[in-house]
Amino acid sequence: MNEELLIHCSAQETRVAVMVNGILEDLHIERRAQRGLVGNVYKGKVMRVLPGMQSAFIDIGLERTAFLHVHDIYTARQDDGSYKPIEYLLHEGESVIVQVSKDPIGTKGARLTTTISLAGHKLVYLPKEPHIGVSQRIEDEVERDRLKALITAVRPESEKGGYIVRTCAEGATSEDFLTDMEYLGRLWKQIAEKITVTAAPGILYQDLYLEERALRDMVNENTTRVLVDAWDDNIDKLKTFAQTFVPTVTDKLEMYTAETPLFEQYGIESEIEKALSRRVDLKSGGYLIFDQNEAMSTIDVNTGAYVGKRDFGDTVFKTNLEAARVIARQLRLRNLGGIIIIDFIDMEKDSHRAAVLAELQKAVSTDRVHITMSNFTELGLIEMTRKRTRDSLGHILCEPCPLCGGRGEIKTARTVCYEILREVLREWRQYPGIKEFAIIASQTVIDLFLEDEAEALNLLQDFINCPVRLQVESCYSPEQYDITFN
Incomplete structure (x- = not known):
C-alpha cells in the first residue's frame, strides 16, 4: 500500500488529503477563522444543572453554552457501574475543568467531558485517570500484551495518570514511550499552572493546528512521503515540530515546488466538488x-x-x-x-x-x-x-441557499401567486378602508399575474372592489414579495 499525505497551507486555511495508491481516501479542512474546538481544554463555569436530563450547561466562553452529561464526568461512575446524580456533583456558579469532545454543530452547543486526554504521537495521556489501555485497532493479542506491559514498566512510580497506546505505536520501543511521556507531562504541567490563574470561563489549552495534528496522527508505516505546499516559514515550522515531537516523520517531509497547485495536480479539487x-x-x-x-x-x-x-x-x-x-x-x-x-x-x-x-x-x-x-x-x-x-x-464549505432556505427546492411561481391572492384578501378584511393594493414581486410572479392568472386577479379586484397594482422588483427571489396598500 502506497500512502501519501498532502498538506496545503495558506494564511486562511489548511487542507490535508490522504492518498492511497493514488486515490483520495480522506480529507480534512480547517480554516483559521473557524478552527475546531475538539481537544481544547477550558476552565468553565456551571450555568445550569438539569437533574431531569442528568446534564449541565457550562459556559466556556463561546456564543452558546456547552453541554456536559453525567456519563462524561469521570468522578460520577461508581463501582457497581451506576452513576452518581449530577446534582450531587455540580452546582451552579462553580468552576469545572472540561475538554471539548464534539464541536458545536447546527443549533447544538459543544459537547464536553471532564476526562482530560492529551494526545502525543504514540500515547494518549489521561492525567486524571490511572487507566492503562491499548487501541482496539491493534488486534494482535501478543502485541497488545507486550505494549501494555511495556507502558506499565516505563511509567514512573510517581505518575498518577494513565495512558492509552495509540494504533501507530505498534512495534514501539520504551524510548518511543518515554519521549511521549516527557512531552505530555510537560504539557499537562503547563495546563495545571494556568488553572490557578485563569478565571472562568477561560481557555487553558488549544489543540494543535491541523497540519501539526496530521503529522502527529495520520503518518504511519505505510506513509511514503508527506508533500507540503506552503510558504517557507510554514514548512520550517512543520520541520521543527516534526523534529521535536515526531522525528520519524522528518525524513518523509518534502516541499512541493511545482507551478500547478498541489491539490489541482493530484485531482483533489475535482474530488471535493464531487463530494x-x-x-x-x-x-x-x-x-x-x-x-x-x-x-x-x-x-x-x-x-x-x-x-x-x-x-x-x-x-x-x-x-x-x-x-x-x-x-x-x-x-x-x-x-x-x-x-x-x-x-x-x-x-x-x-x-x-x-x-x-x-x-x-x-x-x-x-x-x-x-x-x-x-x-x-x-x-x-x-x-x-x-x-x-x-x-x-x-x-x-457551503451555507443554506438564500432562495430556498436550505430545502433544496423553491415554490413555484403559481404557488406564490395564490399566496399573494390570499394575503390580499386577508388584508382587505382586516382593514376595510383600503383604496388600492400594490403587489411587489419577482418578474416570474408578475408575468404569471399578467398572463395565466390574470383572470384570478381580476376576480379578486371585482370581489374587493379595489384596484391591485403590479410592480416588478428585480432583486427579489422567486418566493419573495411585498403587499402595500393605501
Missing part, C-alpha cells in the same frame, strides 16, 4: 444519492444505466458491491456523522446480502472515526452511526 454533489456516479453505470439533514443522512443506491450481462439479480449484486466501497470512501470525504441510513437495491439472495454487508464492513474498517453498523433490516436497509466530532465537508 459536495448530491449525486455520485458509479463506474458500473449506477449512482448514489446523498441527502444530509440535522436528524440523519440517507444514501440511496440505484442501478442507473447498468444492466449487466446475465440476470437482474447479478446486476443488482454487483452494483451494491461497488456502492459499498464508494459509500465508505464518501463517508470519510464528506465527514458525515450521526445516524446514516443506506438503502441498497433489494436483493433476493441471503448470500448476496451477506456479501454486501461484509464488503461494507471491510470498507469502513480503515475509517479513523468510530462506526457501528446493523445487519439488514426487514425493509432491506442498513442502519449505522458514525461518530460526529466536527462539521461535515458540506457545512464547512
Whole structure:
C-alpha cells in the first residue's frame, strides 16, 4: 500500500488529503477563522444543572453554552457501574475543568467531558485517570500484551495518570514511550499552572493546528512521503515540530515546488466538488444519492444505466458491491456523522446480502472515526452511526441557499401567486378602508399575474372592489414579495 499525505497551507486555511495508491481516501479542512474546538481544554463555569436530563450547561466562553452529561464526568461512575446524580456533583456558579469532545454543530452547543486526554504521537495521556489501555485497532493479542506491559514498566512510580497506546505505536520501543511521556507531562504541567490563574470561563489549552495534528496522527508505516505546499516559514515550522515531537516523520517531509497547485495536480479539487454533489456516479453505470439533514443522512443506491450481462439479480449484486466501497470512501470525504441510513437495491439472495454487508464492513474498517453498523433490516436497509466530532465537508464549505432556505427546492411561481391572492384578501378584511393594493414581486410572479392568472386577479379586484397594482422588483427571489396598500 502506497500512502501519501498532502498538506496545503495558506494564511486562511489548511487542507490535508490522504492518498492511497493514488486515490483520495480522506480529507480534512480547517480554516483559521473557524478552527475546531475538539481537544481544547477550558476552565468553565456551571450555568445550569438539569437533574431531569442528568446534564449541565457550562459556559466556556463561546456564543452558546456547552453541554456536559453525567456519563462524561469521570468522578460520577461508581463501582457497581451506576452513576452518581449530577446534582450531587455540580452546582451552579462553580468552576469545572472540561475538554471539548464534539464541536458545536447546527443549533447544538459543544459537547464536553471532564476526562482530560492529551494526545502525543504514540500515547494518549489521561492525567486524571490511572487507566492503562491499548487501541482496539491493534488486534494482535501478543502485541497488545507486550505494549501494555511495556507502558506499565516505563511509567514512573510517581505518575498518577494513565495512558492509552495509540494504533501507530505498534512495534514501539520504551524510548518511543518515554519521549511521549516527557512531552505530555510537560504539557499537562503547563495546563495545571494556568488553572490557578485563569478565571472562568477561560481557555487553558488549544489543540494543535491541523497540519501539526496530521503529522502527529495520520503518518504511519505505510506513509511514503508527506508533500507540503506552503510558504517557507510554514514548512520550517512543520520541520521543527516534526523534529521535536515526531522525528520519524522528518525524513518523509518534502516541499512541493511545482507551478500547478498541489491539490489541482493530484485531482483533489475535482474530488471535493464531487463530494459536495448530491449525486455520485458509479463506474458500473449506477449512482448514489446523498441527502444530509440535522436528524440523519440517507444514501440511496440505484442501478442507473447498468444492466449487466446475465440476470437482474447479478446486476443488482454487483452494483451494491461497488456502492459499498464508494459509500465508505464518501463517508470519510464528506465527514458525515450521526445516524446514516443506506438503502441498497433489494436483493433476493441471503448470500448476496451477506456479501454486501461484509464488503461494507471491510470498507469502513480503515475509517479513523468510530462506526457501528446493523445487519439488514426487514425493509432491506442498513442502519449505522458514525461518530460526529466536527462539521461535515458540506457545512464547512457551503451555507443554506438564500432562495430556498436550505430545502433544496423553491415554490413555484403559481404557488406564490395564490399566496399573494390570499394575503390580499386577508388584508382587505382586516382593514376595510383600503383604496388600492400594490403587489411587489419577482418578474416570474408578475408575468404569471399578467398572463395565466390574470383572470384570478381580476376576480379578486371585482370581489374587493379595489384596484391591485403590479410592480416588478428585480432583486427579489422567486418566493419573495411585498403587499402595500393605501
